[in-house]
Amino acid sequence: MLAIIKKYVVLILGSAILAVSLVDAQVVINEPKAGTVSAFQNQFVAGQAPAGLPIQLKVNGAPVDSGLVRTDGVFEFLGVPTPEGPVTYTVTVGT
Numbered sequence: 001m002l003a004i005i006k007k008y009v010v011l012i013l014g015s016a017i018l019a020v021s022l023v024d025a026q027v028v029i030n031e032p033k034a035g036t037v038s039a040f041q042n043q044f045v046a047g048q049a050p051a052g053l054p055i056q057l058k059v060n061g062a063p064v065d066s067g068l069v070r071t072d073g074v075f076e077f078l079g080v081p082t083p084e085g086p087v088t089y090t091v092t093v094g095t
Contacts, residue, residue, distance in 0.1 A: 027047065042080060043079075051072065054094060057077050
């Protein structure tokens with residue numbers, strides 16, 4: 001009986017890990033485009049992700065904002081404080 005329970009626990013955990021990796025693969029930042037140069041100190045960041053999930057925006061690895069993906073699968077962050085120099089925007093789902 002214990003072996004059967006362990007088998008199902010492994011199956012459930014494996015499915016959860018697979019689902020999380022699939023969700024991460026579906027997150028796309030559409031604006032700003034990669035390699036864009038901007039003089040703005042506040043930036044508009046938008047993209048697509050699975051609808052209704054919590055989402056977090058990071059600038060150069062530091063969390064700056066969070067929210068929920070809209071029902072149409074779009075997320076938007078307005079007026080994101082952006083430092084001078086090269087900037088990397090990262091969006092994570094489920095945080």
